Amino acid sequence: MLELKKNPFKPNVIENNPTAFGLRTKEIVFSITSLLNDNSIFITGSRGIGKSSLGLQLQKVMSGNETLLKRCNIKNTENDVLCIYYACAEDTTIEDLCLDILYELEQEILLLPKIKLAKIKPSLELNFGIIKAKFETEIESNRRSPSSIANRFVNGLRAIYTDALKLNVFTAINIMIDEVDQLPTSINFGHFIKIIHETLNNRGCNKLTFLFAGQLGSYTRFNKEDPSFERIVKCITLDRLSWEASNYILDYASATSTPKFEIKEDARKLILSLSSGYPYIVHLIGDSCFNEMSDDNIITKTIVLSALEVILLTDKREKFTEKLRELNDMERELIFFMASQSVNMLPAEIPYNSIYDKDNDNSDIKKQLDLLLNSLITKGYLYSINDKALYIFSEELFRIFVSYIKIELSITKTARREFSDMNTNINLLKERLEQDEKHLEMELEGEYSNSAEANYVSPEEKKQLFNEYISSRMPTKYSNAWEEDNFKK
Numbered sequence: 001m002l003e004l005k006k007n008p009f010k011p012n013v014i015e016n017n018p019t020a021f022g023l024r025t026k027e028i029v030f031s032i033t034s035l036l037n038d039n040s041i042f043i044t045g046s047r048g049i050g051k052s053s054l055g056l057q058l059q060k061v062m063s064g065n066e067t068l069l070k071r072c073n074i075k076n077t078e079n080d081v082l083c084i085y086y087a088c089a090e091d092t093t094i095e096d097l098c099l100d101i102l103y104e105l106e107q108e109i110l111l112l113p114k115i116k117l118a119k120i121k122p123s124l125e126l127n128f129g130i131i132k133a134k135f136e137t138e139i140e141s142n143r144r145s146p147s148s149i150a151n152r153f154v155n156g157l158r159a160i161y162t163d164a165l166k167l168n169v170f171t172a173i174n175i176m177i178d179e180v181d182q183l184p185t186s187i188n189f190g191h192f193i194k195i196i197h198e199t200l201n202n203r204g205c206n207k208l209t210f211l212f213a214g215q216l217g218s219y220t221r222f223n224k225e226d227p228s229f230e231r232i233v234k235c236i237t238l239d240r241l242s243w244e245a246s247n248y249i250l251d252y253a254s255a256t257s258t259p260k261f262e263i264k265e266d267a268r269k270l271i272l273s274l275s276s277g278y279p280y281i282v283h284l285i286g287d288s289c290f291n292e293m294s295d296d297n298i299i300t301k302t303i304v305l306s307a308l309e310v311i312l313l314t315d316k317r318e319k320f321t322e323k324l325r326e327l328n329d330m331e332r333e334l335i336f337f338m339a340s341q342s343v344n345m346l347p348a349e350i351p352y353n354s355i356y357d358k359d360n361d362n363s364d365i366k367k368q369l370d371l372l373l374n375s376l377i378t379k380g381y382l383y384s385i386n387d388k389a390l391y392i393f394s395e396e397l398f399r400i401f402v403s404y405i406k407i408e409l410s411i412t413k414t415a416r417r418e419f420s421d422m423n424t425n426i427n428l429l430k431e432r433l434e435q436d437e438k439h440l441e442m443e444l445e446g447e448y449s450n451s452a453e454a455n456y457v458s459p460e461e462k463k464q465l466f467n468e469y470i471s472s473r474m475p476t477k478y479s480n481a482w483e484e485d486n487f488k489k
């Protein structure tokens, strides 16, 4: 009988299963110690590094699930923390945030078996309803200042906190606020949190902690908004995941999927070095490999390479093109140059010497180059190891995309013009992509007799080009160089 396949990879889902989680023991110990000692924390790091997943794992531990700490070999204390999760959006107002959090807390308590609720406080439901309704009318009837909203929010929290602890079911409350970088700056969230923290403490609610998560830079932003933020909330910056932990994600997936599958050693190394410590990429490539896998249930290097083709030619094309657009002309020029260096290792290590010609000593050029490299590091495109002797792309997939796209572009007239003219013009790149889409549409509608006349590369040609690129430019040596960068920090 045919067995339905169950893909174990989840590139778009937060990892909340403590058995599937690739361990970050150092970060877990630091975070959980802070939280269980009633300190709030802020998890920050680049996109897809695993902030939300770590946050939810910590909440699992706090609400009594022992799996993760056992896996980290840490003796567990008993925890019964009431945990709720809230994700911010661009249009979140401070009123929405407060109301939704109060509502979530209320719902969590109301989910308890009636018997537990009734034993302690028969009219609990009514009370919480009142708190929320009161808060709503108070802030609606008169637009309040942020500090006045904060005070009312604290009153609501305190009422729930007191009742929650009285129930003898919960020992503390933890509120995770994810995607805080999305909040508009007009909110002055840093200052808002400071007021909440102080008022809660003044009123004896010290067993209520916050767990924030947001992109790199948001912690700095909130510190600027209120310098006390740093004192109140401890920061955890997530490094890339180790080779071993990333490998665990693959092992776990291959052992728990239906059907189980095998990953050949060279395929595994290729996936791990391509993902260079981003759990998101392990899932992304894994997911694509699983879909490409044939009935023998073996993931080979060939399968990884065709998965890569699908990812770079379709899924990620738009995102990576946008990433190129976000750079200024000089930075883009340098990125193109660095990405096209011939390399013998994945992720590619690009020697400073290959970018700067020492023999042609020119301190002005050197200064300008160093500034550009620093800016690309700050923007998260690159990192350096060995005392800035080697540069590595933060996302190896992006490097491969850039070096491939350069070839693809260069076989068209538009692109040749673009690259012969040293001032690469962003609009040209954009125009070409728009043209590509238009031509594709026309081609699909049969408006061209042959695609060459349109100066356009068809999907089939792109595939062929990509395969040629892979067979001639893809190194077969793999490294875990990013661990050295983690270690340095």
Ligand SMILES: Nc1ncnc2c1ncn2[C@@H]1O[C@H](COP(=O)(O)OP(=O)(O)OP(=O)(O)O)[C@@H](O)[C@H]1O
Pocket: 010, 011, 012, 013, 014, 015, 020, 021, 022, 023, 024, 045, 046, 047, 048, 049, 050, 051, 052, 053, 054, 241, 249, 279, 280, 281, 283
């Ligand atoms: N330690 C881990 N082990 C296994 N999978 C993980 C781990 N961390 C993250 N993931 C997976 O990586 C992907 C990205 O994780 P997550 O959404 O937590 O990252 P993030 O940093 O919050 O991303 P964003 O910046 O987009 O909010 C998800 O598919 C998740 O399942």
Ligand SMILES: [Mg+2]
Pocket: 051, 052, 053, 178, 179, 213
């Ligand atoms: Mg997230």
